[in-house]
Amino acid sequence: EKAYKFRIYPNKKQQELINKTFGCCRFVYNKYLAKRIDVYKNDKETFTYKQCSSDLTNLKKELKWLKEPDKFSLQNALKDLENAYEKFFKEKAGFPKFKS
Incomplete structure (x- = not known):
């Protein structure tokens, strides 16, 4: 088996878009983690991935600035949150943490 390593050198515009994408993904993950916690505390119901997505x-x-990064990166942030919840309940892993 072979593996290749590549190093990329993004220009300033690309670096700015990468940083915006990371920031938006972190914002979405933290917002919906907080929302899931609030919904469970208040209503004793779960806020599912489908509800988060809609x-x-x-x-x-x-928030117009959420349209700048790729939509799939934001959906993947929601999927990561869903996977963290599934691991918490199935595998008794730690409760999902807020991203910093």
């Missing part, structure tokens, strides 16, 4: 569409209408 709510993200509404949030993107409110």
Whole structure:
């Protein structure tokens, strides 16, 4: 088996887009983690991935800067949150933490 390593050198515009993408993904992950915690505390119900995804569409209408990064990166942040919850309940791993 072979493996190749590549190093990329993004220009300033690309670096700015990469940083915006990371920031938006962190924002989405933390917002919906907090929302899931609040919904469970108040209603004793779970806020599912599908509900998060549809709510993200509404949030993107409110916050125009969430439209700048790729939409798949934001959906993957929600999927990562869903996977963290599944691991917490199935494998008794630690509760999902806020990203810094």
